[in-house]
Amino acid sequence: MFREIPTVLTSEELIDKMFRRAKKVEVGYSRNRLAMEKNLSIAKIYTARDVAVSTLERYIEAFPYINKLHPFYRTLLDLLIEKDRYKKSLASLKWAAGRIDSFASRYASKIKGAGKVEEILKFRREFYGRAASVIKDISSELEYLNRARDTIKKIPSIDPDLPSVVIAGYPNVGKSALVNRLSSAKPEIAPYPFTTKGITVGHLELKDMRIQIIDTPGLLDRPLERRNKIEVQAILALKYLADLIVFLLDPSETCGYSLEDQMKLLKDLKDNFPVPILVVENKSDINKSNSENLKISAKTGEGIDDLVFRIKESLQRVDK
Ligand SMILES: Nc1nc2c(ncn2[C@@H]2O[C@H](COP(=O)(O)OP(=O)(O)OP(=O)(O)O)[C@@H](O)[C@H]2O)c(=O)[nH]1
Ligand SMILES: [Mg+2]
Structure with a gap:
């Protein structure tokens, strides 16, 4: 039952994944260079956001919610992991996803209002920088969760509801x-x-x-x-x-x-x-x-x- 927790990426890996995907984004050709640059940059920002948010949300979903576990598992987890740290780490992932999401909306609307291509590119870079720094802020939490994952996986998979x-x-x-x-x-x-x-x-x-x-x-x-x-x-x-x-x-x-x-x-x-x-x-x-x-x-x-x-x-x- 605890086997499905995915490997937790390090902050560098997650940042890398985010930018790699954003880099691949393309938009249809338009004669209007400014409009085209806007579409492209916004699409890249949203892609980067989606990668970060969906990855973080997947982690939040996959890690068990200790208080809801069967007492057998709850007791073992209490012994094996630092519960407060575990909860704080998951909360900080949620915080990070929310931050990145709101930066994405804010920078997308800045880009919409931009008058020059250089401005668009500057906003895009700024978004990247801020998103990356949010992820760097949670790097120790990501590392901790990956260790917690290794521990949780050692917990026996047995059905506590069977006689x-x-x-x-x-x-x-x-x-x-x-x-x-x-x-x-x-x-x-x-x-x-x-x-x-x-x-x-x-x-x-x-x-x-x-x-x-x-x-x-x-x-x-x-x-x-x-x-x-x-x-x-x-x-x-x-x-x-x-x-x-x-x-x-x-x-x-x-x-x-x-x-x-x-x-x-x-x-x-x-x-x-x-x-x-x-x-x-x-x-x-x-x-x-x-x-x-x-x-x-x-x-x-x-x-x-x-x-x-x-x-x-x-x-x-x-x-x-
Ligand atoms: N004669 C006889 N030997 C038995 C019986 N049950 C088990 N044995 C033998 O006793 C030895 C130990 O059996 P296990 O089932 O491995 O014992 P265990 O309690 O699981 O041992 P641990 O896993 O070390 O705690 C083996 O050599 C078995 O063949 C039995 O009913 N009669
Ligand atoms: Mg035995």
């Missing part, structure tokens, strides 16, 4: 295996700030429901206390996305973590996520505990139907 299940649990308990097992198509990796791996999004297609299954490698796989503040917030942003957390335990401990440590992580998530948590034991093919928890094997498929039933049941209770 979503987030899979949590220590490394190697079988989270990815489960997402693969549940997803009809190949899960896609969406970049996520603060992890190198990104999060994986698969879809569980049921007759009457499409459910997003999200694997979060490196995020919900160890206690929050071992994270810095920003990372914690980025992790907690997942609460806006998750309608249900499936917490995977590996009672076989072949994952390399004791069941005791795994239970500690579960408690940590319970304390921090105001989201229903379904505890599921994986690897039932090699180890079965005598607990009440749902038991599955992501490897053999045992218990998966029950799990799907439980997920569906839990999601139907939430109103989306």
